[in-house]
Amino acid sequence: MRVRDYVLYSLKSVRERRGRSVGAIIGVMIAATALALGMGIGKAFQEVFAEYLGKTLAASSIFVMNAAGLTDADVLIFSQLPCVKEAFGVAVSQATVATARGHRSVTIVAVDPRHLAELLGVADLNEFVEEGIPVPRGMEVVVGANIWQDQETGERLHRVGEVLTLRVGGRREVSLLIAGLAKPGGLRGMGFSVDDSIFMDPEEFFTLISRRRVYQVAVVILTKPEYATEVAKQVRALAPPRSRVFTPIGMVAQVEVFVNSVGMLLTFTSAVSMGVTALWVFDSMTISTVQRVREIGVLKAVGFTSRDVLLLFLTEALLISLAGEAAGLILSALLSRLVYIPVFNLRLKPVLTPEILALTLTLPVAANLAAAAIPARAAARLDPVRALRYE
Amino acid sequence: MPLIELRGVWKIYDSGSMRVVALRDVDIDVEEGEFVAVVGPSGSGKSTLLHIIGGLDRPTRGIVRVAGIEVSSLRSDTELCKYRNELVGFVFQMFYLIPRLTALENVELPLIARGLDPRERRTKALEALRLVGLEHRAHHRPAEMSGGEQQRVAIARAIVTEPKLILADEPTGNLDSANARAVMDLFEKLNKALGVTILLATHNLELLSYCDRAIRLVDGKVAGIYDRERYDELIALSSKRLREHDST
Numbered sequence: 016m017r018v019r020d021y022v023l024y025s026l027k028s029v030r031e032r033r034g035r036s037v038g039a040i041i042g043v044m045i046a047a048t049a050l051a052l053g054m055g056i057g058k059a060f061q062e063v064f065a066e067y068l069g070k071t072l073a074a075s076s077i078f079v080m081n082a083a084g085l086t087d088a089d090v091l092i093f094s095q096l097p098c099v100k101e102a103f104g105v106a107v108s109q110a111t112v113a114t115a116r117g118h119r120s121v122t123i124v125a126v127d128p129r130h131l132a133e134l135l136g137v138a139d140l141n142e143f144v145e146e147g148i149p150v151p152r153g154m155e156v157v158v159g160a161n162i163w164q165d166q167e168t169g170e171r172l173h174r175v176g177e178v179l180t181l182r183v184g185g186r187r188e189v190s191l192l193i194a195g196l197a198k199p200g201g202l203r204g205m206g207f208s209v210d211d212s213i214f215m216d217p218e219e220f221f222t223l224i225s226r227r228r229v230y231q232v233a234v235v236i237l238t239k240p241e242y243a244t245e246v247a248k249q250v251r252a253l254a255p256p257r258s259r260v261f262t263p264i265g266m267v268a269q270v271e272v273f274v275n276s277v278g279m280l281l282t283f284t285s286a287v288s289m290g291v292t293a294l295w296v297f298d299s300m301t302i303s304t305v306q307r308v309r310e311i312g313v314l315k316a317v318g319f320t321s322r323d324v325l326l327l328f329l330t331e332a333l334l335i336s337l338a339g340e341a342a343g344l345i346l347s348a349l350l351s352r353l354v355y356i357p358v359f360n361l362r363l364k365p366v367l368t369p370e371i372l373a374l375t376l377t378l379p380v381a382a383n384l385a386a387a388a389i390p391a392r393a394a395a396r397l398d399p400v401r402a403l404r405y406e
Numbered sequence: 407m408p409l410i411e412l413r414g415v416w417k418i419y420d421s422g423s424m425r426v427v428a429l430r431d432v433d434i435d436v437e438e439g440e441f442v443a444v445v446g447p448s449g450s451g452k453s454t455l456l457h458i459i460g461g462l463d464r465p466t467r468g469i470v471r472v473a474g475i476e477v478s479s480l481r482s483d484t485e486l487c488k489y490r491n492e493l494v495g496f497v498f499q500m501f502y503l504i505p506r507l508t509a510l511e512n513v514e515l516p517l518i519a520r521g522l523d524p525r526e527r528r529t530k531a532l533e534a535l536r537l538v539g540l541e542h543r544a545h546h547r548p549a550e551m552s553g554g555e556q557q558r559v560a561i562a563r564a565i566v567t568e569p570k571l572i573l574a575d576e577p578t579g580n581l582d583s584a585n586a587r588a589v590m591d592l593f594e595k596l597n598k599a600l601g602v603t604i605l606l607a608t609h610n611l612e613l614l615s616y617c618d619r620a621i622r623l624v625d626g627k628v629a630g631i632y633d634r635e636r637y638d639e640l641i642a643l644s645s646k647r648l649r650e651h652d653s654t
């Protein structure tokens with residue numbers, strides 16, 4: 016028998032049992048989609064956070080946040096804890112900039128230029144700017160990408176050397192000089208978006224923007240990431256009341272738990288769907304072999320071998336599986352673009368790697384072929400005389 | 407050398423508790439080109455005989471030789487399938503067409519098994535349908551055809567491989583007399599014009615007029631072989647049997 020004939024003959028039978036076939040196709044589609052997305056979201060998480068943790072100070076740091084403010088003394092205490100390499104304060108303030116479309120809010124971030132690279136997670140500050148000088152000094156500031164260029168059109172709104180006027184605390188206006196334009200960045204720093212920030216010298220910040228010399232955030236950098244939990248405990252004890260202390264590594268671990276549960280839920284959905292579909296295939300094939308006893312007898316009488324009959328039934332399961340796979344892969348590709356888990360200022364979208372696609376393609380097909388194998392073998396072994404006997 | 411040669415053929419169904427002897431030491435010779443009837447009451451072993459000759463079933467004992475092939479010693483599925491496909495065409499009482507396939511597709515089946523290329527297959531199948539006078543029904547499904555037409559499609563399916571032998575098991579059992587005659591006329595044509603050997607199992611003695619010889623089976627044993635001159639004797643015998651049956 017020719018391969019083409021197995022396919023054509025099986026296709027006719029699949030089409031005859033349209034209702035059952037569609038049910039199985041939908042089952043495979045769900046199984047494939049859930050499997051692809053479940054594995055894809057896990058993969059996305061790994062990729063994004065491996066990169067994130069590798070690139071920034073996050074892995075080996077502790078953040079302390081306090082709305083009332085942390086003093087230089089607090090920061091000094093943190094820096095003297097064991098296993099701490101250094102600690103520094105970051106002062107943050109909200110402001111607005113006038114644009115053609117009205118006022119847009121920005122975050123002023125004041126950090127000692129010596130620690131800026133660490134805060135941003137870059138090895139060399141020159142990587143940080145697209146143009147100009149990366150180091151804020153005096154009135155000179157570095158502005159984030161969403162401020163110097165139009166977010167939608169990419170049109171340039173400000174240049175190096177221009178004066179940028181901010182409105183602080185409602186009515187007060189402050190003019191600063193643009194020294195550098197930050198590169199549009201992905202995930203850098205914690206608790207603020209680089210693209211919406213203006214980086215400023217703390218000395219100037221404490222004269223122009225805020226009179227109180229306090230920091231909203233303190234960053235404690237450890238000698239090794241392994242100490243994070245232990246040191247965080249001590250920092251929590253020493254920090255002023257109502258401080259929030261967190262380790263990025265701990266947060267990532269929490270997110271990981273969440274992402275993993277989403278991934279597991281999807282994988283579980285896929286497994287259930289695969290199981291149900293396989294049972295469905297098994298059931299409908301079994302019914303089919305019983306209903307088609309005469310047909311199998313005739314096929315054998317005209318010269319179809321047992322192997323031909325086996326392959327005909329397996330091809331049916333294969334065709335149904337492949338149709339479901341095709342639908343599932345299209346759906347996964349669509350959903351992987353549309354669906355995401357928001358994490359910090361990131362959108363975690365499922366990543367469909369070749370390995371994931373390969374598994375998605377093979378697992379449901381294999382399950383259905385295994386399920387179909389039992390009735391298919393029964394059909395192949397059917398005694399033609401029994402099948403054709405008419406009483 | 408006869409086309410079909412059976413020597414000491416036994417078929418015993420042994421299902422543990424029950425032992426049924428379906429064929430008992432059967433010796434038969436059928437020459438190439440003969441049209442032979444196998445007659446006998448229901449349960450006398452006619453179907454079993456046809457199945458064994460056609461390679462669908464194996465004798466418990468004895469030798470079956472067809473066209474020089476020792477069918478009774480073919481062991482592998484592939485060999486048996488090849489034998490059935492190339493040398494034998496089956497026609498059954500219930501037609502056994504596949505309902506979702508058109509007449510043409512049903513006729514093509516043996517050629518699909520053979521792996522013939524689609525164009526050649528189609529040509530041959532159409533030719534077979536023309537031979538049974540149903541070319542115009544090629545694209546109809548069995549449900550859209552009368553019983554007589556369905557049986558003629560089944561005959562087309564049996565002859566599409568140009569077999570040496572047709573094994574027809576009660577082919578008119580499900581047809582009215584007009585359709586039965588059409589089917590028998592067709593067998594006669596195939597036998598006379600193409601020289602196909604036909605073995606026809608039936609309990610309808612009216613069909614004897616089409617056949618060169620009749621083999622009578624009783625309880626799995628060959629109870630007699632009758633040529634045209636002795637058909638009366640055979641008919642008298644079975645009507646006597648029927649009377650005995652009625653009186654008991």
Ligand SMILES: Nc1ncnc2c1ncn2[C@@H]1O[C@H](COP(=O)(O)OP(=O)(O)O)[C@@H](O)[C@H]1O
Pocket residue numbers: 419426427428446447448449450451452453454455
């Ligand atoms: N698979 C089987 N198991 C047991 N007995 C069988 C089987 N097939 C046929 N028989 C018996 O063998 C005998 C011959 O049957 P069969 O060849 O069908 O006769 P016929 O076609 O002349 O009516 C019958 O008694 C029947 O019951």
Ligand SMILES: [Mg+2]
Pocket residue numbers: 452453454575
């Ligand atoms: Mg019978």
